[in-house]
Amino acid sequence: MKKNLVILGATGSIGRQTLEVVENLAADYRIYGLTAHHQGALLSTQIRKFQPAKAVVTAAEQYQSVLAATPEWAGQLLAGPEGLIELVTDPAVDVVVSAVVGAAGIRPTLAALEAGKKVALANKECLVAAGELILAALEKEKTAALIPVDSEHSAIFQCLQAIAAPDLKQVHLTASGGPFRQFTTQQMEAITPEAALNHPTWQMGGKITIDSATLMNKGLEVIEAHWLFGLSYDRIKVVVHPQSIIHSLIELVDGSLLAQLGPADMRLPIQYALTFPERKGNPFSRLDLYQLSDLQFYPPDGARFPCLELAYAAGKAGGALPTVLNAANEEAVRAFLAGEITFLGIPRLIEQVMNEYDKGINRDLNLETILAVDAWARRVSRQYLPG
Ligand code: NDP
Ligand code: MG
Numbered sequence: 001m002k003k004n005l006v007i008l009g010a011t012g013s014i015g016r017q018t019l020e021v022v023e024n025l026a027a028d029y030r031i032y033g034l035t036a037h038h039q040g041a042l043l044s045t046q047i048r049k050f051q052p053a054k055a056v057v058t059a060a061e062q063y064q065s066v067l068a069a070t071p072e073w074a075g076q077l078l079a080g081p082e083g084l085i086e087l088v089t090d091p092a093v094d095v096v097v098s099a100v101v102g103a104a105g106i107r108p109t110l111a112a113l114e115a116g117k118k119v120a121l122a123n124k125e126c127l128v129a130a131g132e133l134i135l136a137a138l139e140k141e142k143t144a145a146l147i148p149v150d151s152e153h154s155a156i157f158q159c160l161q162a163i164a165a166p167d168l169k170q171v172h173l174t175a176s177g178g179p180f181r182q183f184t185t186q187q188m189e190a191i192t193p194e195a196a197l198n199h200p201t202w203q204m205g206g207k208i209t210i211d212s213a214t215l216m217n218k219g220l221e222v223i224e225a226h227w228l229f230g231l232s233y234d235r236i237k238v239v240v241h242p243q244s245i246i247h248s249l250i251e252l253v254d255g256s257l258l259a260q261l262g263p264a265d266m267r268l269p270i271q272y273a274l275t276f277p278e279r280k281g282n283p284f285s286r287l288d289l290y291q292l293s294d295l296q297f298y299p300p301d302g303a304r305f306p307c308l309e310l311a312y313a314a315g316k317a318g319g320a321l322p323t324v325l326n327a328a329n330e331e332a333v334r335a336f337l338a339g340e341i342t343f344l345g346i347p348r349l350i351e352q353v354m355n356e357y358d359k360g361i362n363r364d365l366n367l368e369t370i371l372a373v374d375a376w377a378r379r380v381s382r383q384y385l386p387g
Contacts, residue, residue, distance in 0.1 A: 002029055002030040003095055004030055004033075005033075005096075006034075006090075006112075007019070007031070007033070008084060008100045008105065008109075008123075009035060009105075010043065011036040011046070012101060013205045013266075014149065015034075017266050018097050018099065019046065021270045021282075022274070024271070024283070029095075029274065031052045032093055033052050033054045033093065034047065034052050035055065035084060035087065036056075036059075036066075037104075038062065040063075040069070041069065043057060043062075047075070051074075053092070054076050055075060055077050055078070056078040056080075056083035057083075058080055058081055084111075088111050088115065088117065089115040093112075093115075095117065095118045097119075097120045098119050098120065098121050098123040098126065100123055101123070102123075102125050102207065103126070103327060103374050105123030106374075107371075109121065110126070110134060110367065113146065114141060115141075116143035118144070119144070120270070121146055124150055124220050128223045128325070129322060129323040129326045129374060131226070133367060135227060146228070150269070151266060152174060152247055153221070153224060153225060154247070154269035154272055155174075155248035155269075156173075156229065156248050156250055159249070160229070160250060163252060166253075167254075168250060168252060170251050171231065171248065172248060172249040173221055173222065173239070174244070174249070175218040175240050175241065176200060176212065177241075178212045179195065179196065179199060179200055188343055189344055191213075191342070193336060193339070196213040197210070199212055201244035202266075207330070207333055210346075211333065213343075214307045214343070215300060216311065216329050216350075218308055220326070220329075222238065233312060233315050239297050239298070239300075240298040241298075242296055243292075243295055245264075245287065245292060245295060246260070247259075247262060263286065265284055268284060305347075307350065310351060310354065314354065319363070320369070321354065323373045323374055324373060324376075324377040327374045327377035327378050327381070328353035328354065328378075332381065333346065335385050340387065349381060352384050
């Protein structure tokens with residue numbers, strides 16, 4: 001029988017690529033639910049093409065136009081963030097691809113796991129902000145499962161299938177280094193949003209592209225790896241690898257390194273998350289080994305890219321400090337894209353907000369306190385912004 005699939009964030013970069021992957025897995029999957037935020041027109045096109053049972057539009061002003069653009073569709077259109085919860089907890093749903101951007105992914109991802117669904121996770125922010133809650137849900141619900149989509153974590157997950165857990169010494173997350181890898185601090189002062197949105201190896205949504213340029217993306221991924229693989233932070237290393245061919249490596253106790261290689265194409269990790277533990281053929285591009293003459297590796301430079309250090313510090317401190325880091329980063333990226341702060345203002349703002357956070361405030365972490373800390377960090381971030 002076909003599995004019923006929901007894509008949270010179907011109109012985004014990961015969401016659209018998931019739809020391509022599912023066309024290749026049509027024998028196994030049926031598109032049961034699709035969600036969008038602002039892109040009502042694209043959602044309407046997707047609804048007409050895939051005829052899901054349900055769709056959700058979270059930005060209220062798009063609701064009527066989506067209804068008007070899908071007159072023949074027999075499915076149900078839900079609205080707002082509550083619509084996401086209703087969709088993922090629908091008993092007919094088997095698998096949820098969590099590909100909304102940012103902390104907006106926390107509640108629906110958690111709700112899907114609490115309802116015992118298998119989740120293919122692209123939304124790393126929810127693990128950063130609410131890792132403990134997500135692990136608790138996985139522990140409690142026997143049928144719930146969390147499979148990484150993020151390319152680095154997919155690479156590690158794939159390598160881990162080949163070994164016994166005690167043989168793992170540590171993992172190495174690869175980072176492209178982003179477009180400003182070789183910039184001096186002085187050059188970095190003048191970086192424009194347009195330049196930062198131009199990633200050398202990956203085509204992605206705006207927020208993660210800026211995160212890649214600041215190295216915050218790698219910082220979020222370090223925390224993501226901590227929760228996904230149960231590793232302490234001293235066992236999670238980062239190596240800059242500008243070619244984005246090796247998607248990450250695991251190091252074994254005897255010194256052996258296992259790596260996963262592939263083109264910079266998210267469709268492969270998306271497909272693996274959906275077919276795991278099996279594999280399926282596909283028509284996607286393949287690596288030509290003869291083209292791989294020059295693979296480079298460098299240590300990350302924490303002085304020029306402080307976001308990575310801030311993320312390690314937040315992760316090691318634990319509690320709700322990663323929630324603060326994540327929310328302040330989302331506000332900083334928004335402010336940078338709006339021209340309100342400079343590129344180097346992003347880590348400055350995040351550090352200011354982290355310094356203001358008193359860890360004693362919320363010792364008891366539950367969904368309510370996590371969302372309250374997230375809201376607090378956004379308020380404080382805005383107070384530091386000019387104007
Ligand atoms: P995009 O910006 O391309 O897409 C984001 C999606 O989330 C869109 O469907 C958007 O809707 C929806 N969305 C935005 N805000 C909200 C909200 N407040 N409530 C509900 N839905 C919302 O992002 P990406 O696809 O690039 O990234 C998605 C996630 O996957 C991120 O967490 C990212 O870190 C992660 N990821 C992405 C990779 C990539 O290659 N792109 C690689 C690895 C991880 P709409 O467009 O209709 O407004
Ligand atoms: Mg990644």
